Amino acid sequence: MLRKKTSGVANGPLSSSFIGKAAETVVDRRAFLRGSGLAIGGLATAAALVGSNVTPAQAVGSAASVEIRKSVCTHCSVGCTVVAEVQNGVWTGQEPGWDSPINLGAHCAKGASVRETASGERRLKYPMKLTGGKWVRMSWDDAINEIGDQMLDIRKKSGPDSVYWLGSAKHSNEQAYLFRKFYAYWGTNNGDHQARICHSTTVAGVANTWGYGAMTNSYNDMHNSKAIFIIGGNPAEAHPVSLMHVLKAKEQNNAPVIVCDPRFTRTAAHADEYVRFRPGSDVALIWGIMWHIFDNKWEDKEFIRQRVYGMEDVMAEVKKWDPAETERVTGVPGSQLKRVAKIMANNRPGTFVWCMGGTQHTNGNNNTRAYCAFQLALGNMGTAGGGANIFRGHCNVQGATDFCVLSHSLPGYYGLSAGAWKHWARVWGEDIDWLKGRFDSLKGKDGKSKSLMNMKGIPVSRWIDGVLEDKDNMDQPDNLRAMVFWGHAPNSQTRMKEMKTAMEKLDLMVVIDPYPTVSAVLSDRTDGVYLLPATTQFETYGSVTASNRSLQWREKIIEPSFDSLPDHTIIYKFAKKFGFADRMFRKIKVTDDEPYVEDVTREFNGGMWTIGYTGQSPERIKAHMANQHVFDRTTLQANGGELDGEYYGLPWPCWGTAEMGHPGTPLLYDTSKPVAEGGLCFRARFGVEHEGNNLLAEGSYPVGSEIKDGYPEFTMGMLKKLGWDGDLTAGERAAIEKVAGDKTNWKVDLSGGIQRVAIKHGCAPFGNAKARVKVWTFPDPIPLHREPLYTSRRDLVADYPT
């Protein structure tokens, strides 16, 4: 815990046995290392960790033998470049990436010590199994065979849905994509990952407001902000390097920083205005601030008229949140909220940052949509310095979400409909009937058989119930009988005592991770647990997506330590054991059981049209990584050279094929640029009208658009109507015809022709619509305050039912 050290003394008792010995006296760094048996080499490492740009003089003589490799930190989602020094295959030194426009030579404590993550001695070293309460070392072949046989047996007796594939936000993009494809081939949607319990409410809330569920701007773009509003986030601790960008705006633009949090965090310590409110009252707080905005007519009326649907309904709800009621529910006085409203109104564009404090609630989807409504009311969307800057938590939680290591969708948020499966089967070159045959089916209430292929699987937050619940209450033939924890910390999930019971009931538990994790020790099992050592991302290579949607390429720094293997190799081994490796990897070269990563990137480039993961070929991402110095540190745009005009990491959507050369989209929904140069509008995702009202944009469109108004998403039929189909090449036309003729939608056109032509005419392939603050498909179309399930204010439950 945070304590001030006096003369290097950490006071307070120390609970763990290994520190215990040293703890009786005092613990300073050396004593700590002695106690842990790490004194040898400690000083050398300490020297390497001192963040300095100065090459030590003695390094000159041995410079020839030092190789420099670039990777990306594996902790939070900021995406800091790690520059590794390798000698004779050993990672000997580490520097922060000075050329990286993202971290600009900075690291936090975690980033500065990642060398230890890869080379650490506490790694899980060999495949092991728990036998009679003891861990026994085994070979990879034996492990895959034993686990595989048990899984195949479970599959035969209980169906494919009785094995749960729990993936990771630490996979690279390629591994995440393969993992998602892998459990599709196994025949289940029972797969998910950490994002469910991080930002799922953001992805759902935000995507249902304006189209895409991701951070709209970037860390760097905050340099343009005139005000910074942070709620339920503590970037000073959770994303330390991002705070550099916040503080730049604070110093350079004199931008006020507003921090709303129940706890006075280290971030709050930087705030001009700290708003302490009761946990779980986010919607009430936001509506309470907006009450002042509407009361004083500070909203951006023209922006709302052109680009927002449903704001009148929000206004009606906000009217209820006068200062007295807001204070009764949130505990914040009206005078402070009036000040906050005024600051945000007078300092536009302002950015809006939120994290887990807003999302991890029973009312999470209402919170995230209230935040969106706030930014839309002020006209802060689609502009440099504005935006919903949603900081994500893990190094590739954005990528793993985009590739839908989730229980409710195929990669690229295509969903689980028959059309979605057809699309991916085309990309994979797979026989759709064979895929169908891999899945179980259930008899519906109407007596008809329904394939589980098209039904959502169990989300990770409920896997416990998948084991413990009566199987008659479940939408699958049998309970979960085997769990695979692949890069997942079980202690990130609530209800751990019930989790322990669930773990004990399983037939089989498999943990695949560089470290044993809490999964290895939580339950009282004595048998049927396997630990398989995975590599860290520093021992393999591939792409990773930072929170701002930029892709970066990691080089392999060192060979895998001990017996560890990279995730994609382990996936291949299981696919081989289950007999579908040749099908699953038909487009991917494999050597010694290791799939060729660049082939995987190219395969997903061919299918991820929805969100524009199509233009980022491995070659382009690598070129950006090698030329980090050419990118502007605020706009992220390359200034001169071969990459001139492109945005760092080709932030998605990077439309079309790599050959089309789209520069990436640095700010979502920014109409001040042509789509071909990274501009956009809000996505037409919810139809063209609702209850007789127009949902398309009115008089707002990206610069250079030949359609000077809103329009729906593109299809082949629409191209023909516009008379633009003549711009298609013969090859594109043939590919489109093959999918569904005139009905072919831009998302399933594997040639990319429809979007190429739309963009050529200045249009966004996904249409041009209004954002909606009223989501009529959700339980609360207009976000409402609802008391937490376990509330300290029972007096409010009658007015604001849970």
Next chain:
Amino acid sequence: MILTSGRLVEYEGGGDETRSNPWLAELQQDMFVEMNPFDANGKNIRNGDMVWVKTPEGAQIKVMAQVTERVAKGVAFLPFHFGGHLEGKDLRSKYPEGADPYVLGESANTAFTYGYDSVTLMQESKCSLCTIERV
């Protein structure tokens, strides 16, 4: 009291990697609960005392008290990266030899309770209830 949770700069996620990293482990050695001096004084709890945090669903965790005005009266905060202790029991001996993290501690999520978002089934880990008493 209201129970909430959050991150620390030294650790990440479930903390297995970072608590196995000596450079980071040294900086955060104990799982703790932050509580306001008003609440601590009322329960005769001093900074650094071991306390039980008990929840409405019957779980309890044994952690060190951090008495601070960082949290308001009636609010307790838990950092969530710890693991390897369960309801006062140290599970270190159950790790494979040589692969136990340097720092273990109670998991905040042992104390967090049932509750899910209606649309996405997001869990509730920022707002629950607890009582705190001295060990």
